[in-house]
Amino acid sequence: MPEASPNRPAPARPRTPKPRTRRGQDTRDSLIKAAEAVIGEVGFAAASIADITRRAGIAQGTFYIYFQSKDEVFRELVLEMGKLTRGFLADAVADAPDRLTAERRGLRAFLSFVAERPALYNIVMEARFVAPDAYRAYYTTFARGYAQNLAAAAREGEIRDGDAEVRAWALMGMAVTLGERFAIWESEVDPDALVTEVFDMLERGLKP
Amino acid sequence: MPEASPNRPAPARPRTPKPRTRRGQDTRDSLIKAAEAVIGEVGFAAASIADITRRAGIAQGTFYIYFQSKDEVFRELVLEMGKLTRGFLADAVADAPDRLTAERRGLRAFLSFVAERPALYNIVMEARFVAPDAYRAYYTTFARGYAQNLAAAAREGEIRDGDAEVRAWALMGMAVTLGERFAIWESEVDPDALVTEVFDMLERGLKP
DNA sequence: CTTCAATATGACGAATGATTCATGTTTCAG
């Protein structure tokens, strides 16, 4: 590894073309699914292409018909995770009467999501080291939407004024860590109680 | 990798003995320092023993006099990071008049620390994948102290009652993510303003 | 000034695992 570039300058990805056949699409799907399982369980470094193709029930070489490298599947997975999470949260929050309720439901939904797909969650976390740009994009995209919602709510007078971006990152950070601690590690704490507790602090503050 | 064990059951570490000589201690120190720099910059996987020893100005084989494996230096680094951070924060918070002030100063200090030693911070984050037990120990130790402080403050009436453990993890999560976003990535936001903003939310709550 | 344990060296053995490739097989448009 002569040049380990921390800031890879837009890898100029030529993009493996999409499958042109039903069969091809199916194979690709199997690979993605297997990759999620394997990489999510044992981590990127420990997951070999052989592991992935074996799990998918497919020959090794076939992998390279659909992805240029191990890196590329990984990125694909991060992208997918982004879409899934955003969709899931959007649904959970869709008909909330106000922003604070929406936030509460959002956190609750996030915890459920993490508990149900720990593998995908691990992949996003590991992206910080395997695909920093994808990782950043994931959180930045999230934060943007989050901040917009908070700003709008402040405008409506639903919450006090304040820096929406800072708040967005602070809230996201809470969610991420709480998810890891109470949804992935074993937890004695009931998720609903957890959310209630957190929002007591967030809504009313810590001051007596 | 036949068995990729997510839960390694206490690796039965025979422990490389400490150096018996001044020279040995110096060499070990060089290696630790080099390892922090290299691993922190390029990540665990990309960092080779050769990179580390080269940076330390020492022969490859010498590495194995002081560490049994790449994993072992890494663990050492996580441990060190834990001690450093706790010491730094303890100092920063030492003579705060009350808990809320202490929290504020703690966050501010944490942001400075991260900004000054991003490599160490990266290592702790990566520990989630390289040395899960060390990672967990790091955060659990932190959270315990944090929760005790919060519980005490609640008892004193300095803050409202509430689940100290949940609060501790929520606050830690905020700090971690804010550190990454505003202290490691480029930031337009002034750290002091950031802290003020966050504590406005934490102390008074979001409700209008 | 010996002597031996501690420390240092760097070339090398061995394993690993990503990626390629030459060779089939399947699909589907026409």
Next chain:
DNA sequence: CTGAAACATGAATCATTCGTCATATTGAAG
């Protein structure tokens, strides 16, 4: 039905790097 494009195969390639070892060197106790 047919042939070209897609797709599939898995053995072979190839670069990388961990960790070992046989061989020095150092330094301090006696």
